[in-house]
Amino acid sequence: MDDLLQIYERLQSRITFDEFKEKVQEKIDLMGGLCDEKTASKLVAHDLGILDLIKIDEISRDQKNVSFMGKVTQLNETHEFSRDDGSIGRVANIIVSDETGSIRVVLWDELADLVKVNEISVGKMLNIRGYVKNGYVGIEVNVGREGCLEFTETEVDIKTKTYSISDITSGMSGINIIGKVLSIGEIRGFSRKDGTEGLVSNITIGDETGRIRVVLWDDHAKEKFAPEDVIEITNGYSRENYGRTEIQLDRYGKIEKISKEVIYCDHITKIADIGINEPYNVIGIVTEVGDKREFTKGNGSAGKVANIRISDDTDGIQVVLWGDNADLVDQINIGTQIKIIDGYAKSGWNDRIELNVDWRSEISTKDL
Incomplete structure (x- = not known):
């Protein structure tokens, strides 16, 4: 009976408990007794449009429709906008959290109005069914006419997850x-x-x-x-x-x-271990210095670029210096030690990997 009640909590706004039990028994009879009460109750919930609840950290962009439960931890005011047909729409964003994480939920029209009249507020527990979309701020769940939002008394233990940068x-x-x-x-x-x-x-x-x-x-x-x-x-x-x-x-x-100690040190990658389409920190010795060239960018502004080659005890790599970084060729010599932070490895001439140093990179030198 406990399993039955737990599943019914997600349906109580749609059906009475007696009606629910009757549908469960009908499902058991229809299956010829091949399913138990818990399985039958899940099938009834599915028939009524309630998908199996998942945790927020299980929601991914390759899913279509998801159903989950969480607590409102943040909300933003409802905004109006004009549609192409001239009608006025409403939209509101809320943040919903459970013990595994948080996600932005976008509410449309009548559901957005619930934020405006304060029926949806911070601390409210919601059962949500909507479609997953890769929004402007990442993965989000949209709830409109085809979705469902229900209030529930079930509580979840909210644990704010603090990520590491590598996550x-x-x-x-x-x-x-x-x-x-x-x-x-x-x-x-x-x-x-x-x-x-x-x-x-x-x-x-x-x-x-x-x-x-x-x-x-x-x-x-x-x-x-x-x-x-x-x-x-x-x-x-x-x-x-x-x-x-x-x-x-x-x-x-x-x-x-905040007052907290955080330890940081540059993680240096050996040149032989550099892959493609990733940022890297490297230290190497300058073995070749090319000429600096000027060019015109697509927006009409002037740009600068220069090439050098550096080596460590594992391999060598071409380094492309963009913008003001290109001026470095006027200051270095063969044998200068160079440290590059956040260079980006890309496929270059003849599909060889080269390290691009642009405005997001940091570069320093040391004469040996």
């Missing part, structure tokens, strides 16, 4: 992470398509597993940090930008300085 892959949302500030970029202004102005900046953070760039939008771009500060990021999301995974932090996320 971060493109398409994640609900990222909580702690890292040491390694470098800080400039604040830049930009114009959005709707005519409004925005701000963006970036910092690079590291922990004992690696380093990653964090893009800060609007008010977060004005946050004041210094190298060696330890910061905590809550509810970020990750995207791939020119082959590198970055953490993005918009108005739905949070960043703050």
